[in-house]
Amino acid sequence: MTKKEAEGGGEAAEPPPPAARRPGGRTARVRDQVLAAVGPLLVEHGYDGLSVDAVAARSGVHRATVYRRWRDVGGLLADVLDAAGADRWTAPDTGCLEGDLRALNEEVQDALSEESSLAMALIAASFRSAGAADALRRFWEDRYERCVDVVERAVARGELTPPVETRGLLVAATAPLYHHLVLLHGAPDPALPGEAARTAVLAARAGAFGTRSRPE
Amino acid sequence: MTKKEAEGGGEAAEPPPPAARRPGGRTARVRDQVLAAVGPLLVEHGYDGLSVDAVAARSGVHRATVYRRWRDVGGLLADVLDAAGADRWTAPDTGCLEGDLRALNEEVQDALSEESSLAMALIAASFRSAGAADALRRFWEDRYERCVDVVERAVARGELTPPVETRGLLVAATAPLYHHLVLLHGAPDPALPGEAARTAVLAARAGAFGTRSRPE
Numbered sequence: 001m002t003k004k005e006a007e008g009g010g011e012a013a014e015p016p017p018p019a020a021r022r023p024g025g026r027t028a029r030v031r032d033q034v035l036a037a038v039g040p041l042l043v044e045h046g047y048d049g050l051s052v053d054a055v056a057a058r059s060g061v062h063r064a065t066v067y068r069r070w071r072d073v074g075g076l077l078a079d080v081l082d083a084a085g086a087d088r089w090t091a092p093d094t095g096c097l098e099g100d101l102r103a104l105n106e107e108v109q110d111a112l113s114e115e116s117s118l119a120m121a122l123i124a125a126s127f128r129s130a131g132a133a134d135a136l137r138r139f140w141e142d143r144y145e146r147c148v149d150v151v152e153r154a155v156a157r158g159e160l161t162p163p164v165e166t167r168g169l170l171v172a173a174t175a176p177l178y179h180h181l182v183l184l185h186g187a188p189d190p191a192l193p194g195e196a197a198r199t200a201v202l203a204a205r206a207g208a209f210g211t212r213s214r215p216e
Numbered sequence: 217m218t219k220k221e222a223e224g225g226g227e228a229a230e231p232p233p234p235a236a237r238r239p240g241g242r243t244a245r246v247r248d249q250v251l252a253a254v255g256p257l258l259v260e261h262g263y264d265g266l267s268v269d270a271v272a273a274r275s276g277v278h279r280a281t282v283y284r285r286w287r288d289v290g291g292l293l294a295d296v297l298d299a300a301g302a303d304r305w306t307a308p309d310t311g312c313l314e315g316d317l318r319a320l321n322e323e324v325q326d327a328l329s330e331e332s333s334l335a336m337a338l339i340a341a342s343f344r345s346a347g348a349a350d351a352l353r354r355f356w357e358d359r360y361e362r363c364v365d366v367v368e369r370a371v372a373r374g375e376l377t378p379p380v381e382t383r384g385l386l387v388a389a390t391a392p393l394y395h396h397l398v399l400l401h402g403a404p405d406p407a408l409p410g411e412a413a414r415t416a417v418l419a420a421r422a423g424a425f426g427t428r429s430r431p432e
Contacts, residue, residue, distance in 0.1 A: 046344075123399065124343035128262075133401045140400060168392075172415050175391035176384075178399055183339065184356060185349045199388050199424040206418035 031079070033059045034066055038080050043116040047125045052076070074131030081122065081135035091147045097154035098194075098201045101173040104147070105193030108174055112181045113188040123182055144170050159201075165209040172208070173200035247295070249275045250282055254296050259332040263341045268292070290347030297338065297351035307363045313370035314410075314417045317389040320363070321409030324390055328397045329404040339398055360386050375417075381425040388424070389416035 037059035041050050050073050056063035070076045092103035111119040126133040144167050151166045176196040180186040203209070253275035257266050266289050272279035286292045308319035327335040342349040360383050367382045392412040396402040419425070 126399075126401065127340040127343060137400050137402075168411065168415075171392050171395055172388070172412075175395035176387050178395055179387055179391035183342075183394055183398065184353050185342065186353075195384065195424075196388075199384075199419045202422035202424045203415045203419035206422050208415040208418045 030061055030065065030069075031083075034061050034070070034076070035080050035083055038076050039118045039121075042077075042121045042125065043118055046121065047073070047128050050076070050125075072131075074129035077122065077125050077129055077132035078135035081132070081139045085139045085142045089143070089146065091150045093149075093153070096157070097150065097159045097204075098197050100150045100153075101197035101200055102194045104150070105174060105177050105196055108177050109181065109188055109193055112177075120182065160204055163210060164204065169200055169204050169209045172203060173197055246277055246281065246285075247299075250277050250286070250292070251296050251299050254292050255334045255337075258293075258337045258341065259334055262337065263289070263344050266292070266341075288347075290345035293338065293341055293345055293348035294351035297348070297355045301355045301358045305359070305362065307366045309365075309369070312373070313366065313375045313420075314413050316366045316369075317413035317416055318410045320366070321390060321393050321412055324393050325397065325404055325409055328393075336398065376420055379426060380420065385416055385420050385425045388419060389413055 034055060037055045038050070041054055041058060045054075052066050052070065052072060053063055055070075055076055056066040059066070066076075070079060092100045092107070094100050094103055111117060122132065122136060126136045147170050148166050151160065151164050151169060154160045155162050155164065173196055176199075177192060180189060180192060250271060253271045254266070257270055257274060261270075268282050268286065268288060269279055271286075271292055272282040275282070282292075286295060308316045308323070310316050310319055327333060338348065338352060342352045363386050364382050367376065367380050367385060370376045371378050371380065389412055392415075393408060396405060396408060
């Protein structure tokens with residue numbers, strides 16, 4: 001997820017017509033205002049600096065409204081992620097599986113390594129808020145579903161032989177990026193998106209993501 | 217890292233002779249006492265419940281001593297990890313590369329999914345303490361170095377053709393576990409250690425971890 005996405009689906013760069021943007025009128029406008037205040041507070045002050053009162057003050061929305069609708073910080077973070085997941089993001093389409101996965105990894109690396117990364121702040125918050133953790137998982141699962149296209153195109157081009165366990169392939173392709181940037185707190189590595197993509201493709205072509213044989 | 221390791225290298229299960237255990241006499245004894253207090257506090261109360269005062273109280277060591285030697289919570293967490301890294305851990309040796317990587321992944325999954333996981337608490341703390349983040353990175357890098365044996369044995373058995381970029385192979389084999397358990401906050405998956413190991417082996421045999429070709 002890029003910062004722009006997490007702030008509400010890239011509306012700043014490409015504003016949709018008002019009717020599509022505010023289907024609920026005032027209610028949706030209030031949501032836009034409140035969620036737009038969460039990201040900057042989280043990035044600037046971390047989870048500790050985030051409170052319903054601070055979000056209300058920054059958004060200009062009455063605190064009683066914010067408490068009633070979002071209840072607590074976990075509710076606010078979950079809604080930021082749900083809003084980010086409601087965007088029109090589609091997986092990269094570069095013409096080959098390795099290129100698609102590399103482009104996906106480059107998006108991940110850009111989002112996690114930009115200064116004041118909202119994506120990184122949301123991941124950090126997921127360790128302290130069950131609501132944020134649940135929403136982050138929903139966000140990722142939704143992204144995995146949208147990436148099914150990448151695998152289907154690869155199968156259609158004859159790059160992969162079905163059945164392919166799509167989620168396993170996507171996790172294998174992207175997990176080394178998250179591991180390096182989030183868990184090892186490493187600096188961005190310009191070679192890693194391509195290497196991790198290539199590794200996953202080699203494994204896939206060798207049959208790594210056929211049907212799962214579970215021990216249960 | 218297992219909880220036992222993070223508490224000081226598995227001393228409880230197999231006590232080394234006193235001379236080896238306390239090379240520095242009273243200083244080392246104080247360190248043992250203080251570090252033994254950190255883990256349970258972190259697991260029970262999280263990072264927020266961890267303070268130099270709480271650690272001093274629980275360890276029975278004078279708070280001035282703890283402040284002088286460890287300074288702050290980051291210093292305490294870093295020393296817990298450094299102590300865990302000073303154990304005698306060696307990589308699993310099952311007779312084949314896939315078996316070694318699966319056993320490694322099973323250790324990772326056990327450590328991260330046990331109730332009150334110290335490993336998980338330390339990872340969570342690494343988002344809030346630069347000292348803990350640095351120490352966690354050192355701990356992992358040391359583990360990667362000790363796992364060189366796994367790759368060297370695979371080369372000696374003819375399972376892999378050198379050169380093999382060991383660290384890349386180890387990250388590919390283990391990252392899906394961390395991704396599932398730590399980032400997606402998923403439940404333990406009994407099939408995942410073996411699947412991630414198999415994927416990494418298939419990629420390695422297809423040449424994924426040859427020499428790095430970096431764009432710089």
